[in-house]
Amino acid sequence: MAENTVKDLAEAVKRPVERLLEQMKQAGLHHTQADQPVSEQDKEKLLSFLKRNSKAADEPAKITMTRKVTQQLKTDGRKSVNVEVRKKRTFVKKADVEAVAAQQANVEAEEQARLAAEQQALQEAEAAAEAKRQEVEAKRREAEAEAARQLEAEEAARRQKQEQDRTQEAAPLDAEAAQKAEAEKERRKQEEKRRAEQARKARANPVVIDVEDDVKEEVLDADVRVAKVDDKPKSKPGNRKSAGGRKTGTKREDDFDDRRLSRRGSKDDKRKGGRRAPTSGRQHGFEKPTAPIKREVLIPESITVADLADRMAIKGSEVVKVMFKMGAMATINQVIDQDTATIVVEELGHIPKLQKENAIETEVLENISYDGQSITRAPVVTVMGHVDHGKTSLLDYIRRAKVADAEAGGITQHIGAYHVETEGGNMVTFLDTPGHAAFTAMRARGAKATDVVILVVAADDGVMPQTIEAVEHAKAAGVPLVVAVNKIDKETADPERIRNELSQYGVISEEWGGDTPFVHVSAKKGMGVDELLEAVLLQSEMLELTAVPEAPGKGVVVESRLDKGRGPVATVLVQNGTLKKGDIVLAGLNYGRVRALIDENGKQTDQAGPSIPVEILGLDGTPEAGDEFTVVQDEKKAREVALFRQGKYREVKLARQQKAKLENVFSQMEHGKTASVNIILKSDVRGSVEAIIGALKDLETDEVKVNVVYSGVGGITETDANLALASEAILLGFNVRADASAKALVEREGLDLRYYSIIYELIEQVKQAMVGKLAPEFREDIVGIAEVRDVFRSPKLGQIAGCMVVEGTVYRNKKIRVLRDNVVIYEGELESLRRFKDDASEVRNGMECGIGVKNYNDVRVGDKIEVFDKVKVERSL
Known part of the structure; x- marks a missing residue:
């Protein structure tokens, strides 16, 4: 017969092999592998070890036996159903039951003892508290008795003194006067006795007397006290309850008398002041208004029913009732317009005062005073021109030659502006704008940040498309030009060619009898730079630019950005007054307190005067380029104006979008004036441009004109879109398309952009627009x-x-x-x-x-x- 292995034994006793090997090792057996054989002697030795090491505590406290019996039941003699009956019986050791019962009895005894101890401690604490309370009550009663005795003694002394005074006064009188004095004395005694009796009765049962205006008076000790009517039945004096529901006991007379005496003085003062008439007997001191009060109610563009009621000093339900009678169903939180509010105010007998639409903004801006001594301010200059004509080189030379030599000023590319000082001590501020886009965007928003434009033209290249664009932008803005003919040191330079080509676009030099100065410069060698700055200063003198340094700061936003560490940062150009650190600034749709001013050197400063560019920190957002900023006094008013502008921004933007639509040109017609259709035309070739412009000019009549704001060759750029936005023009593309940035601007601003490939379709569309401009017959x-x-x-x-x-x-x-x-x-x-x-x-x-x-x-x-x-x-x- 084969011997069993450790693994077979583990499966027979239903234990893990590892656990069985561990127990066999503890029993002194030398088995370490699961496939080693196990003899009968090994089994007996292991069994003896397990019996010796087993303890009573490890044995189960109870044993449950389960018995299953299966029976068959037949239904109707055809089917048999197996029914399983399960029986379960649990056996518990008697010793364990007795131990559990004894342990439970001990726990119950300990709990009863603990409860008894707690009850005794609670009774002792209550007894101590009661004794303490009785002791305090006895001391209080003793103090009250002592106070009463002192009061009686003082009253007796006062009466004795009065008697002595009366006796001394009555001594010189004759017999009749003595009798009258005695009678008066007796009358006073009777009066005091009567008052004492009334006071005693009043303390027992307070008398309540109805008077006018739903007011009750409680008569107590011959004093009149006004109290509010209470519809609830009065509780007995000895059984009143407080708000919490507990009994408060009888009201102490001495406490009431103290409050009554302290209140008497304030009542007398009010009566003397005229708010109450002097009371006599049981007359109350309130007076009804003799006539209705008419108020002047300020009504804004829109107001809630609750606010309107507050301004008229009436309940909101009264306003709702009046509107209901008028046929307007409204709730107390509903917003109504100005016309409806005016009718409601007049219906209620008050005087309406209409508030203008921009009253908040006008009030804030008109209260700012710019009076003071005017001084001449520095001009603000923008350099424009075609690519590679030397704009950057000219600016770099001015920075190196002028800013480095000046005592104040510096160079910062990120601020976008800097100022220089000439040899004569005059200052010129340069705006480092990113091209025509920013220049036109400022003008589109109604801001004029530039005083003079320097037009850079290369003497060896001539007039180019961007040069023509710069001329059109400067003319549209009404800014004087100074032409800088650059690269004059080259052998192929031809200044006369520049004059000839620019004269075709209305830019006539002073040598030819015009008003535009032409200065020959060389950006690399520095030739003519001083003459250029002198020409700029001459143009600024003709403009008579002035400012008041003592006034609050005012100017225009050049650019803004959102900095990670510093938040919104705006580059502003001060045009009038002085901007200081800590000022409250209102810039377009944003406002805030200036936390820091950073000059063009990147250093913090405390203030910036006229024509000085600085960066400001502290605004609640990033304003748009071209937004005007103003220093105001009240931060709350600045916030109100900013919120008002944000609310009107959508309406203004929508109105601007509708102006440049071909379908809406009829609504733009002004009676008595010549109507015009503004057009920006871009084509693939110059010949098409000239042909289209000629055909459009032939359509003009005495009533309607075609105004070609700008025309050029090439695709429609963002600059063209900005110019269309500023001049309210229609963008026409003939065989060309708009780039991505121009498309984005057209979609964002809602401009009218149309593409054509057949010239007569373009002419027909413009003709229809001009017909819409004609006055109807x-x-x-x-x-x-x-x-x-x-x-x-x-x-x-x-x-x-x-x-x-x-x-x-x-x-x-x-x-x-x-x-x-x-x-x-x-x-x-x-x-x-x-x-x-x-x-x-x-x-x-x-x-x-x-x-x-x-x-x-x-x-x-x-x-x-x-x-x-x-x-x-x-x-x-």
Whole structure:
């Protein structure tokens, strides 16, 4: 017979092999592997070891035996169902049950002992507290008794003193006077006794007397006390309850008397001040208004019902009730317009005062004073021109030659602006703008940051497309030009060519009798730079630029950005006044307190004067380039103006989008003025541009003009879109398309951009736009004539003319004229038109009718009533 292995033994006893090997090792067996054989002697040795090491505590406290019995039941003799009956029985050692019962009895005994100890401690604490309370109560009673004795002694001394005074006063009197004094004395005693009796009764049962205006008076010790009416029944004095529900006991008389005496002085003061009339007996001291109070109510563009009620000092429900009677259903939190609020205020008997739409902004800005001594400020210059014509080189030379030599000033590329000082001590501020886009964006927002434009043209290259764009931008902004003919040191330089080409675009040099100075410069060698700055200063002197340094700061935002560490940072140019650290700045849609001022050297400064560019920190957002900034005094007002501007921003933007639409040109027409259609034209070749412009000019009439703001060759750029936005022009592309940045700007601002590939379609579209600009014409057509045969008087309708329609048809809803001897004596409308007793909308030729003329009662027999209609005549070019 084969011997079992350790693994077989583990499966038989249902234990893990590792656990069995560990126990065999503890029993002294040398088995270490699962496949080693196990003999009978090994099994007996292991069993003996396990019996020796087993303890009673390890044995189960109870044993549960389960028994299953399966039976078969037959149903109707056809089917048999197996039913399993399970029985379970649990056996517990008797010793364990007794131990558990004893342990439970001990726990219950300990709990009872603990509860008894706690109860005894609680009783002892309550007894100590009661003793302490009784001791405090005894001391209080003793103190009250002592105070009462002292009060009685003082009262007795006072009465004795009064008696002595009376005796001394009555000694010189005769017998009759002595009798009167004795009678008066007796009367006073009786009066005091009566008052004491009344006071005693009042303390027991307070008397409540109804007076006017729902007010009650409690009479106590001959004093009048006004109290609010309480509909609840009065509780007994000895059984009153506080708000918490506990009994408070009888009210102490001495505490009440102290409060009554302290209150008497304040009441007397108020009565002397006129708010209450002097009271006598049981008359109350309140007076009703003799007439209704009319208030002047300030009404903004929109206001809630609750705010309107507060301004009229009435309840909100009263305003809702009035609006309900007027037919307007409104809640107390609903916002109503200015017209509705005005009607409600007048209905309630107050005086409405309308607040203007921009009253908040006007109030804040008009309260700022810019009075003071004016000084000449430095001009602000922008350098523009074509690519590679030397703009950057010219700016770099000015920075190196002028800024480095000056005592104040510096160079910072990130700030976007800097100022230099000339040899004569004059200062010039340069704006380092990123091209035409920023320049036009500022002008589109109504800001003028630049005083003079330096147009850089290369002498060896001539006038290029971006040069023409710069000229158009400067003309549109109304800024004077100074032409810098650069690269004059080259052998191929031809300054006369520059003058000839620029003269074609309206830029005439002073040598040719114009008003534009031409200066020959060399950006690399520095030739003519001083003359260029002198020409700029000369132009600024003609402009007479002045500022008031003592006034609050005011200027324009050059650019803004969001810095990670510093938050919103705005580069501003101060145009008037002085901007200081800590000022409250209102810039476009944003506001804030200036936390730091950073000059062009990157250093912090405390203030910046006119024509000085600085960076400011502290705004709540990034304003747009070209937004005007103003220093205000009140931060709360600045926030209100900023929120008001944010609310109006959408309306302004939508109105601007609708201005440059071909479909809306008719709504832009101004009566009495020549209408114009602004166009920006870009084409693939120059010949197409000239042909289209010539065809558009042929469409012009005395009433409508075509204004080509700018035309050029090439795709539509962001610069063209900005120019269209500023000049409210229509963008037309002939065989060209807009780039990505231009498309984004067109979609964002809602500009009108149209593409064409056939020239007559372009001309037809512009022609339709010009037709929309033409003033409409109207023609009068006579549709019917009625002759008056008789005149009747009606008590309800007034004068009625009995008529016969002799021509055409008489209509009820058309204009009429009354003719007498073929002369027009009245023009108006019909009041009524009837056939027999029925109303009629029209009466044809040969029929009789009754006509009532509106607001005219002098119709006579023989008059003619002419009915006419106005017809709009479409015009064409």
